[in-house]
Amino acid sequence: MAQLKTPGVYVEEKNSFGTSIVANATAVPVFIGFTEKINQLNGEDINNINGSGNVKEPVLVRSMLEYEQHFGKADTTGSIAISEKVDPKTKAKTFYAKNVKDGVTGTYEPGLMYPSVANFFGNGGGSCYIVSIGEYDQFTSLTKAAVDMAYIKKAIEMAEQATLILPTDLIRFGKLDYYNWGTELTNFCQEEKKYFCVLDVIQNAANDPVYDEKDISNYRKNVTPDFPSYAAAYFPYLKSLTTYAYKDDMSNVTLDGHSITTTNNSTIEDVKTFLSTNYINMPPSPFMAGIYSRLDNATGVWTPPANTIPAGVIGPLVPLTNKQQEDLNVSNTGKSVNAIRSFTGRGTLVWGARTNDGNSLDWRYINVRRLFISMETDISKSLETFVFKPNVHNTWVEVKTMIESYLFGLFNDGAFAGTTPAGSYHVLIGVGETMTDEDVLNGYMRVSIQVAPVRPAEFIVLTFSQMIGQ
The missing domain is CATH 3.40.50.11780 (Rossmann fold)
Structure with a gap:
């Protein structure tokens, strides 16, 4: 607080909590x-x-x-070649998409x-x-x-x-x-x-x-x-629900080698219907x-x-x-x-x-792997505030408390395999634990963190046996 000279009441606010670790986005x-x-x-x-x-x-x-x-929008720079087949009996039309470059049915590949x-x-x-x-x-x-x-x-x-x-x-x-x-x-x-x-x-x-x-x-x-x-x-x-993209005037679409715009309107609508239900493999x-x-x-x-x-x-x-x-x-x-x-x-x-x-x-x-990437990123960013702080016991306690509080939050959310905080993570810092006197003289603050991450139940084995009825 500044030096007091004028009589009166002064309020001084003190922080009750130390530095905290902010969880950053994980899937951007x-x-x-x-x-x-x-x-x-x-x-x-x-x-x-x-x-x-x-x-x-x-x-x-x-x-x-x-x-x-x-x-902008989807890629329409590629040419979509459509082939038409007509059933001689029913006169029903069937369309097929081809890539103009190689002529292989269904291999038109737009920008992804x-x-x-x-x-x-x-x-x-x-x-x-x-x-x-x-x-x-x-x-x-x-x-x-x-x-x-x-x-x-x-x-x-x-x-x-x-x-x-x-x-x-x-x-x-x-x-x-x-x-x-x-x-x-x-x-x-x-x-x-x-x-x-x-x-x-x-x-x-x-x-x-x-x-x-x-x-x-x-x-x-x-x-x-x-x-x-x-x-x-x-x-x-994956067979996606993403459809072919074509230009509004359909200038990048051909039907049996001819511009689609030269065909009759009913055929154009048939082709549009085909393209709206012909999905891209992604x-x-x-x-x-x-x-x-x-x-x-x-x-x-x-x-x-x-x-x-x-x-x-x-x-x-x-x-x-x-x-x-x-x-x-x-x-x-x-x-x-x-x-x-x-x-x-x-x-x-x-x-x-x-x-x-x-x-x-x-x-x-x-x-x-992604959990460790997330923890390492969050903790590393928060430790930047301790650069140039005194490398002494009080600082180590503050760092340890900050990291343990962060890990306790993850424990409560279910990130670790242990049933108790002590069985889920350990944080070590200080001379005799993670540092030597020489480390302190050289300006090193070393923190050791051990966690027990959750692993998936990849193989579930069921064992059955028969018992004699009693």
């Missing part, structure tokens, strides 16, 4: 890819972060309306950014960052060299609340490049220790409902991070990011993101058997792949909760 993804436009809400361009390059600053969006204001963000929000996502690396019409002209990963990582660092990384749209460059970038981004997650990467296993035939083991082996062979627990992969693609990662967000908000980041239904999905493209999932879930390589399966009477379910480090007893499960 960064989507990387191409967009229709790249504008601020005032109409100005979003700034490049690599000079004359194509990597833009991250923009936080909280809804599809906000996304469209900044980045817009439908990825839409399905993120559709599965419970709250907010996300968009890092645009170009407009739709630039995709064909930009080579993989234009995907400047150094600046993309810089853009991710600029996204202050980001915790998840989704390079889904980069799948269109091909599996080898996508897997190389996935490896680099996973290592980046470990370096920063505050991100988790959600990846997809690319299917060689994106519309082929047949299981091909080569898809899995290609992923395991080419995704080779030093610290694989910072990523998870999902398979197969990689599962954006659906999973939304599920992460939904479960984090409902229960907590320690909740395994499995045994839950993805929204906006007809079903998995490839029906998997128990035998096929055995190799996905448990592999000698350790690179577990999480299956999405369809079960009679239950619908489509996420049926795996492992990181790419499936052989690690510590970091096998997604919820464990």
Whole structure:
């Protein structure tokens, strides 16, 4: 209190509580890819972060309306080729979609950014960052060299609340490049220790409902991070409720090689009806990011993101058997792949909760890795207030109390496996426990935290026996 000179009554407020740890957001993804436009809400361009390059600053969006204001709508730059077959007896029309480039039925692949963000929000996502690396019409002209990963990582660092990384749209460059970038981004997650990467296993035939083991082996062979627990992969693609996007004048649609606009109105309406019910097969990662967000908000980041239904999905493209999932879930390589399966009477379910480090007893499960990322981020940020404070007993007590209070809150919420606080976590700090006198002289304050995280009941074994009636 200031020196008192004037007679009267003075009130002095004292803090009853010490410094507290603030829990940060846990499921805010960064989507990387191409967009229709790249504008601020005032109409100005979003700034490049690599000079004359194509990597833009991250923009936080909280809804599809906000996304469209900044980045426009779905990709209509591709040509949709429609073939028509008429039954000679019934005269009924049947339409088929083809990709003009390769002529293979049903392989039209538009830009994935817009439908990825839409399905993120559709599965419970709250907010996300968009890092645009170009407009739709630039995709064909930009080579993989234009995907400047150094600046993309810089853009991710600029996204202050980001915790998840989704390079889904980069799948269109091909599996080898996508897997190389996935490896680099996973290592980046470990370096920063505050991100988790959600990846997809690319299917060689994106519309082929047949299981091909080569898809899995290609992923395991080419995704080779030093610290694989910072990523998870999902398979197969999903038959989504995302429909083909076409221009208002249908100028990007052809019917049997001819412009759709030259046909009669009834045929145009038939084609529109076909396109409105012809759905795109989507990689599962954006659906999973939304599920992460939904479960984090409902229960907590320690909740395994499995045994839950993805929204906006007809079903998995490839029906998997128990035998096929055995190799996905448990592999000698350790690179577990999480299956999405369809079960009679239950619908489509996420049926795996492992990181790419499936052989690690510590970091096998997604919820464990993400819980530790969350705790490390929250505690590290709060400890910044203690930099340059006296490295003495009173400070250590304050730090220990602050961390224990934070962990007690997590314990009450169900984040730990122990039945009591003492059986769930320990916090150690001080000379003789975590530091030596030399550490203090050198300016080091060392804190040791041990926790018992919740792990999923992945295998439930029921044992039955008969007893003799009495």
